Amino acid sequence: MAPPVPLLAVRGTEGIFMQNGPPLCSENTTFQRDKQVCTxxxxxxxxxxxxxxTTEKLHVFKVADGRMLWSIDVPxxxxxxxxxKGTTLATWNLYSKSKETxxxxxxxxxxxxxxxxxxxxxYQKNRENWCPVWSDDESISVRNVNNExxxxxxxxxxxxxxKLHLQKVSGFVLSPGSQPSKVAVYVxxxxxxxxxxRLYQYPNFGGPTNALANKSFxxxxxxEMLWNKKGTAVLITASTEVDKTGASYYGEQTLHYVATNGESAVVQLPKNGPxxxxxxxxxxxxxxxxYGFMPAKAxxxxxxxxxxxxxxxGxxxxVYYSPQGHILVLAGFGNLRGHMEVWDTKKYKMISKPQAAxxxxFYWCPDGEHIVTATCSPRLKVGNGYKIWHYTGAVLYKYDSxxxxxxxxxxxxxxxxxxxxEKPIKYQVVQSDICSTETKPAQAYRPPALRNKPSSFSKLHEDEPPQNMKGQVECDKQLSKSALKNQKKREAKKAARQEAKLDEGQDKHFAEEPKQTQTVSSAPSSSGDPELDKKIKNLKKKIKAIEQLKEQxxxxxxxxxxxxxxxxxxALLLKELEDLELGL
Structure with missing residues (x-):
């Protein structure tokens, strides 16, 4: 049986309507367009x-057969x-008072x-976190009421x-997945x-001793707390409103990892910035x-x-993962120019590089093959509309308000x-009747007198290319063994030199030629190849500098x-030095 075609719901000044997703990309006729103002x-x-x-009613509609379940007067x-599970519908209106109430x-x-x-x-005065939070099976639901x-x-x-009461609880997230449910609370x-x-398992609440994990900072x-889909770990982005060092307009952020088994860590980000x-x-x-100051790292x-x-x-x-997790999109929206990079997460190979100015x-379609990018009000009041893309970079449909x-x-x-x-990934751009998928980069203005001369262009920032870190992680795991082996070799060579120096001091023949003795005692072992000796010397110099940096x-x-x-x-330098010294 062929999978269904997802619908795209759209609301604006024209009312509310639904559109069939690719390959149809036409307005859905089962849902009748409602031209009233949709809130x-x-x-x-x-x-x-x-x-x-709408401004007058609340509606519930059954998508499969196009049947209206009910409409009631809730303006x-x-x-x-x-x-x-779709058993309960939560609604929120602006909080208001009157003479009667x-x-x-x-x-x-x-x-x-x-x-x-x-x-x-x-009663719910604030819109932030207004909705109760349910577990996936709806066996429990949670509300934050007066720090409880x-x-x-x-x-x-x-x-x-x-009830879970902690002083000034200001945030919580309930774990997804199967029972037992866990809850992460922030104080x-x-x-x-x-x-x-702190991470608790429902209903085992109490002090820190009852917590599954505790992370203070x-x-x-x-x-901002984010559970993984299995409900086994939480990522915590901690933010300050002001960076006291003055380095960032956005304040200061750190990223923490906390697991339900009690493990926790600070995620080390090698570039400073938001x-x-x-x-x-x-x-x-x-x-x-x-993360990091622009151009940002990922x-x-x-x-x-x-x-x-x-x-x-870049x-x-x-960043956006596809629903199946096989494709990742890096994008620059908002005050950036809409560049997107689409990557295969299995091979870490770039698929396409479109631009949605x-x-x-940005939203992934549930099929994991299509995305929609939109320009919406009130963020931008001009050029409103949306585009449906294939992940290979082709624009399949375009709507302009x-x-x-x-x-x-x-x-x-x-x-x-x-x-x-999940479907096999395509690298060739799919067919499209809309427009070219590639956007020509804007050319920098050059005065007429300089247009026929070679440009002397220099970048403000040095771009860093992608790098596979798996090999580096494996090297880091083996570093202790390699470092221990090299340390033993260095200690053996040092002991041999000290023994040679002692023998030379006791030998009368070497006493008659002090300059020669000094040269022999202080010179390192030589391979007879000047180039090889030079490489070994440079490697030792770099390793010594790294040791000093690690101490700092x-x-x-x-x-x-x-x-x-x-x-x-x-690790790579130590391995290279080991290979060269073994050849001596």
Whole structure:
């Protein structure tokens, strides 16, 4: 059976409509376009249900057969979200007060999806983290209420089943995957104390002794926590609002790794600067980070926080894995020019390098073959529209908002993971009727008097090429054995020279020729090949310099980029020296 064609939901000043994805790329006729002002919309997790709000009503629509489940008079819904299994619909309206209701209206409502009945209402003043968080099987759900986490079981919202209370809990994330559920909570530091993140397994709450893991750190005004898909580890991006060194406008960020087995680590990023994007591979065994002052670096790390592949530097600030995890896109959106790099994550080979200028949004299609880039208001109020691409760089469909019109949101219809299987990767650009996939780079302006003369162009930054780090990691693992072997050889040579010096001091023949004795005692062993001796001498000099840099690093000194790169080459230099000395 052929897999379904995902739909693309679109809302803007023209109302709300759905479009068939590739290869059709036409407006879907099962869903009737609603020309009223759409305030929000969403799909259920499996894509079978669709809900949207207008200035007058709230609707729930069944996608498969095009049947409207219900429409009720709930005006100006600002946000809407389905529970994971699609049994409950959560809506949020702006919090308001009136003369009749001094406390305000209960603006967070939970609806039974099948009947349209409101099953529970809450007060929720802030839009941030407004929606309750469910486990994948909906056995538990969580809300943050006045620095307490309130847990409900089996969608019974009239009874709080459990509470987790910590001083000033300001954030939490619930693990995905199967039971038992885990929750990561963040508590900011106070009175000079450190901030911390703790991992608990539901319902085993209590003090630090009951936590699965505990990670404390300074320099954290806020954090972003991200579980991997298996629910075994969390990546924590800790941020400060102000960089006290004055090096960054964005403040200062650090990246931490915490696992449910208690292991934790600081992810070492070899380039200074902001952390723009952190994403887990859907396989849960690696993650990619985009970081550093522009041009930014991008590196893939394994779960031991060891670098696996370095993509070098480039104009990027975001990373996106395909739903199957076999393709990765590095992109530079926002204040950058929309350059994208599409990579095969198995071979670490670049597939394409398209450009989507002025894009504000990027989404992978569930089939893992297509993407959509969009320019939406209010981020940009001109040039609104979207493009559907194939990952090889071909533009398959282009939509431009009408003159004076705005595009507000686009969203792919989601599907369960098993619906679309991973397909072999293509490197040749697929056929397209739209336009050329390659964009000509803009030429720098040159005065007429210089146009017929050779240009003297110099780059502001030195670009770093991609580098496979797997071999480097293996060398680092073997470094202890290699270093120990070389150390024994050096100690043996040193003992031999000292013994020779002692014998020479006792020998009367050498006493008559002191200059010759001095030369013999201080000269290193020679191979008889001047070039080989010179190589050995230079290698020893470089290794000694690296040892000095490592001592400075251990003492807390901040090393430069080139100095860190020298340290990373120590294993290769030691191996090269060992091979040369074995040939003596």
């Amino acid at each position: 929000c919309f969403t799909f259920s997790r499996d894509g079978s249900l669709f809900s949207w709000g 100006k819904v600002a946000a809407v979200e389905f529970s994971p 001094a406390q305000g209206d209960q603006n967070l409502r939970l609806w039974n999806v099948q009947t349209g009945a409101c099953v529970k209402s809450f 986490l309130h847990f409900f079981e089996n969608n019974q919202f009239d009874t709080i089943a459990n 900011p530091g106070s009175k000079g104390g450190p901030s911390f993140v 300074f320099k954290a005004d806020s954090v 952390i723009y994007s952190v994403v887990w591979n859907p396989s849960s065994d690696e993650f990619c980070v985009v 590196t893939v790390f394994n779960i031991k926080c060891e670098p696996v592949f370095d993509f070098g530097t 104009p990027r600030n975001a 002025d894009s504000t949004h 009408p003159q004076n019109g705005e595009l507000w949101q686009v969203l792919w219809q989601p599907f369960l993971q098993e619906v679309f299987q 690093q251990a003492a807390g000194k901040q090393l430069e980029k080139n100095q860190i790169e020298k340290i990373q080459k120590e």
